[in-house]
Amino acid sequence: MTMNRKLVLPIDRGSPLPIYYQLKEALKQQIESGALKPHERVPSERELEEAYHISRMTARRALEELEAEGYIYRAQGKGSFVAEPKIRQGLLWLTSxxxxxxxxxxxxxxxxxxxxxxxxxxxxxxxxxxxxxxxxxxxxxxxxxxxxxxxxxxxxxxxxxxxxxxxxxxxxxxxxxxxxxxxxxxxxxxxxxxxxxxxxxxxxxxxxxxxxxxxxxxxxxxxxxxxxxxxxxxxxxxxxxxxxxxxxxxx
Amino acid sequence: MTMNRKLVLPIDRGSPLPIYYQLKEALKQQIESGALKPHERVPSERELEEAYHISRMTARRALEELEAEGYIYRAQGKGSFVAEPKIRQGLLWLTSxxxxxxxxxxxxxxxxxxxxxxxxxxxxxxxxxxxxxxxxxxxxxxxxxxxxxxxxxxxxxxxxxxxxxxxxxxxxxxxxxxxxxxxxxxxxxxxxxxxxxxxxxxxxxxxxxxxxxxxxxxxxxxxxxxxxxxxxxxxxxxxxxxxxxxxxxxx
DNA sequence: ACGTCCAAGTGGTGTATACCACTTGTCGGT
DNA sequence: ACCGACAAGTGGTATACACCACTTGGACGT
CATH class of the missing domain: 3.40.1410.10 (Chorismate lyase-like)
Incomplete structure (x- = not known):
């Protein structure tokens, strides 16, 4: 797919929130809303770099955290892809x-x-x-x-x-x-x-x-x-x- | 403490293992062996940078992963410190x-x-x-x-x-x-x-x-x-x- | 003696760059 | 028709630098 509908995610450089965090949450929202479907390719580090005029390390950090939280999986030489919806964690979080x-x-x-x-x-x-x-x-x-x-x-x-x-x-x-x-x-x-x-x-x-x-x-x-x-x-x-x-x- | 007993950790730049990984495992070993005790300060990012002639980002990555695995905790402006064993043992990992x-x-x-x-x-x-x-x-x-x-x-x-x-x-x-x-x-x-x-x-x-x-x-x-x-x-x-x-x- | 301010040190974020390992598709030669 | 080499694109590691937010302790003034 090169059609590349751009997913105009709202990144605010003036915000007190870090850029990588805004990007991560925006992508997370795309995944949870179903706009990005399981096993679909997610923008590469270099694509994000160019699209938002951020450095690759910043884009990378957003993707790394998404991977750690189980939203995407990544493979060297191939790309990053949306993971299947995971089971919500009952353990690990302190909840009422x-x-x-x-x-x-x-x-x-x-x-x-x-x-x-x-x-x-x-x-x-x-x-x-x-x-x-x-x-x-x-x-x-x-x-x-x-x-x-x-x-x-x-x-x-x-x-x-x-x-x-x-x-x-x-x-x-x-x-x-x-x-x-x-x-x-x-x-x-x-x-x-x-x-x-x-x-x-x-x-x-x-x-x-x-x-x-x-x-x-x-x-x-x-x-x-x-x-x-x-x-x-x-x-x-x-x-x-x-x-x-x-x-x-x-x- | 400026006495700084140097903890000569073995970092091999020729190894196929990444530097940050070698550093992480070396520090992990120091903690598990008891050479570094709970709540004791661990070398700062800049100290590691200088001691091993690596970049700060590399040192940082080792410390970040140690934090994620429950070995240390970090506080802005203060430093990085060894966590109590029960914290580490309370994190669940995929193990045999x-x-x-x-x-x-x-x-x-x-x-x-x-x-x-x-x-x-x-x-x-x-x-x-x-x-x-x-x-x-x-x-x-x-x-x-x-x-x-x-x-x-x-x-x-x-x-x-x-x-x-x-x-x-x-x-x-x-x-x-x-x-x-x-x-x-x-x-x-x-x-x-x-x-x-x-x-x-x-x-x-x-x-x-x-x-x-x-x-x-x-x-x-x-x-x-x-x-x-x-x-x-x-x-x-x-x-x-x-x-x-x-x-x-x-x- | 007491408080204020500031410098130094720490982790946190962000940029720019380079090279590596790996995958995939394509082009070219056989 | 086949296959090999190669280029392009991906994520992985590493460097060097800059600035920020926060903590701490000491110098300084009162």
């Missing part, structure tokens, strides 16, 4: 239950079981903080499309979010409340995933039989400074409704 | 069982249960290829420190590795055999993780009770062109011995 369900095409909901101030030595130890500290403990039955999906128990350090226990989290995202009401921005988390079987309490709440397979997750969340622990969560998901999807790369 | 167990500090082993040529329509459909294609099916009981850990069933496209079924994979890594004997380099994989309970067959082999919790994984592996499927694997891990540790980042 609400965001997770939306990505899976389901509607998130909750039934608040407990919301109170507690002290808990075990939790304090997990977070590596003094055992005297108080937590806001929030236990919710999480629903997806109205059906039970998971039992989620969060412990938040009260000194960072006093009064949190007074909010109603039936229809409200915990993470957006932390951000908007308390100015707390989350940065990263350490999560452990393991298989369990449902005990009587969990089975009753989640509508499965005792002994049914469950995915159990334990998470420690840190603020965006990367080192201040803010939350400990233990979640148990129905094994028949919940899978994790991961894209793995070779090191 | 052998490599995974080594990271966990255990010794990997295997008992080969089946190694034969088969056709399987369901597997072909998973890989998105023609249903007539033959596979080399390899089923192994995987051991960690001599104890059963997982049951692993791999299907490899026979046209890419004819005769693979003749090898003995008791002590041999499947992935290194693919690389060394057939020149097949793996690039990426899509993996699904879910909770299951052990059936009678699995329980017997793995030494757990029927109904015990298990982590089940399904993986499709692609060659390093990013689009040619080469392998379908189904693994089932003992829930009492195997957990996933993941480092989550905020998007």
């Amino acid at each position: 239950f609400t965001e997770d369900m939306r990505e899976r095409g389901m509607r998130a909901g909750a039934r608040v079981l407990r919301a109170e101030v507690v002290s808990d030595e075990r939790v304090a130890r997990k977070l590596g903080i003094g055992s005297g500290e108080e937590f806001v403990m929030l236990q919710r039955l999480r629903l997806a499309d109205g059906e039970p999906m998971a039992l989620e128990t969060s412990y938040l350090r009260r000194r960072f979010c006093p009064g949190l226990e007074g909010h109603d989290f039936t229809d409200r995202s915990l993470y957006s409340t932390l951000q908007e009401e308390y100015g707390l921005r989350l940065g990263r988390a350490e999560q452990a995933v393991e298989a369990k079987v449902a005990d009587g309490f969990e089975a009753e709440l989640l509508g499965v039989k005792p002994g049914a397979p469950m995915l159990s997750m334990e998470r420690i969340t840190y603020l965006d400074d990367g080192q201040t622990p803010i939350e400990y969560v233990r979640s148990i998901y129905r094994g028949d409704r919940y899978k994790l999807y991961v894209e793995l790369k070779r090191r | 069982f052998t490599e995974d167990m080594r990271e966990r500090g255990m010794r990997a082993g295997a008992r080969v249960l089946r190694a034969e040529v088969v056709s399987d329509e369901r597997v072909a459909r998973k890989l998105g290829i023609g249903s007539g294609e033959e596979f080399v099916m390899l089923q192994r009981l995987r051991l960690a420190d001599g104890e059963p850990m997982a049951l692993e069933t791999s299907y490899l496209r026979r046209r890419f590795c004819p005769g693979l079924e003749g090898h003995d994979f008791t002590d041999r890594s499947l992935y290194s055999t693919l690389q060394e004997e057939y020149g097949l380099r793996l690039g990426r994989a899509e993996q699904a993780v879910e909770a299951k309970v052990a059936d009678g067959f699995e329980a017997e082999l793995l030494g757990v009770k029927p109904g015990a919790p298990m982590l089940s994984m399904e993986r499709i592996t692609y060659l390093d062109d990013g689009q040619t499927p080469i392998e379908y694997v189904r693994s089932i891990y003992r829930g009492d011995r195997y957990k996933l540790y993941v480092e989550l980042k905020r998007r």
